[in-house]
Amino acid sequence: MRLLLMSNSIAPGRGYLEHAHEVLTETLGGVGAVTFIPFALKDHDAYTEIIATGLRPLGVKVIGAHTAKPADLVRRAEAVFVGGGNTFRLVQALYRTGLMEIIKARVADGLPYIGSSAGTNVAGPTMRTTNDMPIVQPPSFETLNLVPVQINPHYIDPPPDRVHMGETREERLLQFLEENDVPVVGLREGTWLERSDAKLTLGGIDAGARLFQRGAEPRDISPGTDLSHLLSTRPRFDATDRAR
Amino acid sequence: MRLLLMSNSIAPGRGYLEHAHEVLTETLGGVGAVTFIPFALKDHDAYTEIIATGLRPLGVKVIGAHTAKPADLVRRAEAVFVGGGNTFRLVQALYRTGLMEIIKARVADGLPYIGSSAGTNVAGPTMRTTNDMPIVQPPSFETLNLVPVQINPHYIDPPPDRVHMGETREERLLQFLEENDVPVVGLREGTWLERSDAKLTLGGIDAGARLFQRGAEPRDISPGTDLSHLLSTRPRFDATDRAR
Numbered sequence: 001m002r003l004l005l006m007s008n009s010i011a012p013g014r015g016y017l018e019h020a021h022e023v024l025t026e027t028l029g030g031v032g033a034v035t036f037i038p039f040a041l042k043d044h045d046a047y048t049e050i051i052a053t054g055l056r057p058l059g060v061k062v063i064g065a066h067t068a069k070p071a072d073l074v075r076r077a078e079a080v081f082v083g084g085g086n087t088f089r090l091v092q093a094l095y096r097t098g099l100m101e102i103i104k105a106r107v108a109d110g111l112p113y114i115g116s117s118a119g120t121n122v123a124g125p126t127m128r129t130t131n132d133m134p135i136v137q138p139p140s141f142e143t144l145n146l147v148p149v150q151i152n153p154h155y156i157d158p159p160p161d162r163v164h165m166g167e168t169r170e171e172r173l174l175q176f177l178e179e180n181d182v183p184v185v186g187l188r189e190g191t192w193l194e195r196s197d198a199k200l201t202l203g204g205i206d207a208g209a210r211l212f213q214r215g216a217e218p219r220d221i222s223p224g225t226d227l228s229h230l231l232s233t234r235p236r237f238d239a240t241d242r243a244r
Numbered sequence: 245m246r247l248l249l250m251s252n253s254i255a256p257g258r259g260y261l262e263h264a265h266e267v268l269t270e271t272l273g274g275v276g277a278v279t280f281i282p283f284a285l286k287d288h289d290a291y292t293e294i295i296a297t298g299l300r301p302l303g304v305k306v307i308g309a310h311t312a313k314p315a316d317l318v319r320r321a322e323a324v325f326v327g328g329g330n331t332f333r334l335v336q337a338l339y340r341t342g343l344m345e346i347i348k349a350r351v352a353d354g355l356p357y358i359g360s361s362a363g364t365n366v367a368g369p370t371m372r373t374t375n376d377m378p379i380v381q382p383p384s385f386e387t388l389n390l391v392p393v394q395i396n397p398h399y400i401d402p403p404p405d406r407v408h409m410g411e412t413r414e415e416r417l418l419q420f421l422e423e424n425d426v427p428v429v430g431l432r433e434g435t436w437l438e439r440s441d442a443k444l445t446l447g448g449i450d451a452g453a454r455l456f457q458r459g460a461e462p463r464d465i466s467p468g469t470d471l472s473h474l475l476s477t478r479p480r481f482d483a484t485d486r487a488r
Contacts, residue, residue, distance in 0.1 A: 042422045085419075086416075089423065128377070128379050128380070128381075129377060130377070130378065131377070132411075132416070133372070133373065133375070133416040133417075133420060134371065134372050134385060135372050135373075135419055135420040135422075135424065136372070136423050136482045137372075137384070137385045140381070141378060141381045167376075172330075172376070172377040172379075173377075175286075175330050175377065175379055176377060176379040179333065179380050238379075238380045240336060240340065240380065
């Protein structure tokens, strides 16, 4: 299994995907084309074009999953890239097109998977740690489960001069842990998780990530940290809704 | 019908609910006790105590809906106050306890309804414009529909020195409008909507609110603005999930 789960696709002052060229090349391992899943945004053509431009320096062709039957395109893909946008819209589309099951099966079988933002969030067992607004109602919050931990992309620290009364990101993730016993990796901008079979590593810029686990203080982790132990997590989610 | 839908319960530099004493008194119209719905937060006793303290200067008693069978308490309530916290948790609890239907029926019948934050969000037809993290999966995103427009509490303008790559609130609400044709009132901190039968008014501090409608530029509205025309809205939500 080969995964690259990025917090985001742009680092300040860099071009699209430029901050991750090296690890993208490594993850793609010489494939000629990537099938891009643009469903988290509304304009699929424009979004696919942006990704094609971003990956052009790597010599990789990009095929939009919306340009034919998405299930067929992913069944014969050499690699998939799931882009960011609204996670609820993405999850709804993954169920509607049948891609949720197809991607899961093909990635288990070795298909390289690249995610950014919403595309990274859905690599966890559920979308319960997305930052996005629930603008549409997907049939389920369950997602690809390519790693057994939750991911919070775009993790952001509380501002020092806080006046706004909304919750901080840390407070939201602690509320998640009140209801569910599953570790959460909060990926700051410019960072990513890399999985190669049984090995899980944090990569990217120095800001690193913040790890949240029930019963422990949240703690910062640095790029290069080996997180492989998290792959033996047995997630326990609140299942009140299923008990109805 | 008598509603007070507040963005939040604290204004900077003021005590709990202090910014809204006058309009709270008016909405409650002399009732002796308010039934408080604390289910958006985890600690129901502590939360009820905070609200009891906040409403004490108004001479109103507060009964936590968790202190007996919630449905029974709301059936004989003189007024309800639905508190903020996590909207997904709140909606899950409203369905589980049967309160979604009971509150809807009683408010239609004249029971005064006060909401703050998540409690304001659920007064709309759906929770699709909440800012909260989907930490639990409610059976549906449909909510009380006490007004036919969506509300976004804690509305916040984009920071002038933007470096974070996440979407701004305005961008999120425009994504909502891409999928649904329903006006959204973005209530800035310290503001509220007040409904008295066929009259809907914006109240609170000068910052006011921002109104989003499909096909129109978002625009600021000032406290005192009559929004009664919004009560004739016929909301049209994306129903892709129901078509499955």
